[in-house]
Amino acid sequence: MTLRISHAGRQRLKLLALIGLFIGPLIVAWSMVEWRVGIPNERVANGRLMPALPNLEEWPLSAPVPAVGTFDWVLAYDCEVDCLAVADRWWRLHRALGREAPRLTRVRFGGQADALPGEVLSQWRVRPAWSREDSLWLIDPEGRVVLSYRPHHEAEDVLEDLRHLLKMNPQPALATRE
Structure with missing residues (x-):
């Protein structure tokens, strides 16, 4: 049928x-x-999103942060105790970026140690209420705070977030380094 x-x-x-x-x-x-x-x-990010923090240009610093390129991400950290070890930790993270390393600028607030290669030193004019000792912030090229990390956060987590952000925000093809 x-x-x-x-x-x-x-x-x-x-x-x-x-x-x-x-x-x-x-x-x-x-x-x-x-x-x-x-x-x-x-979760994608290991840090906390911090949209309420002011732009980097509005931070109460003794002098404006110099030598930050147009397309640079900024890894800013506060350092009061054992600054040499903390600076070395974030310098090693910076080197771990490999070919993406030139897209990151490290800014250290506080401490008496000399600047490591690729690091910019600055000082707080007055410590803001939202800043804690040994805090770490990841700031986009426009000066906005993207992520904030608790003191003594694992460098591997910060590196993972940073690699993801650099991958999702590629450098413009015609961008030149200043």
């Missing part, structure tokens, strides 16, 4: 299949959002 479908029936089946092809993904996406099924819950 064979099932015979008329020409009009075949056309209706094709139309239903075409409608299903376009509506099916919408239904699946809606159900994923509605019931939170299949949506990753893991």
Whole structure:
């Protein structure tokens, strides 16, 4: 016994299949959002997002931060105790970036130790209320604080965040170093 479908029936089946092809993904996406099924819950950043902090230019520093390039990300950290070890830690992180290292500038606030290669020294005019001793901030090229890290945060986590941000924000092709 064979099932015979008329020409009009075949056309209706094709139309239903075409409608299903376009509506099916919408239904699946809606159900994923509605019931939170299949949506990753893991965090991307290891630091805390800090959109409320002022831009780097507005920080109460004794002098403006010099030598920050147009396309440079800034790793700023406060250092009061054992500055040489802290500066060395962030210098090693900077070197671990490899070919992306020129896109990062390190700025150290406080401490009496000399600057390491690629580091800019600055001092607080007055310590702001939002700054804690040994804090670390990751600042985008426009001077906005992107991430803040607790004191003594793992360098591997900061490196992971920094690599991700540099990958997601490629340097413009015609950008030149100053």
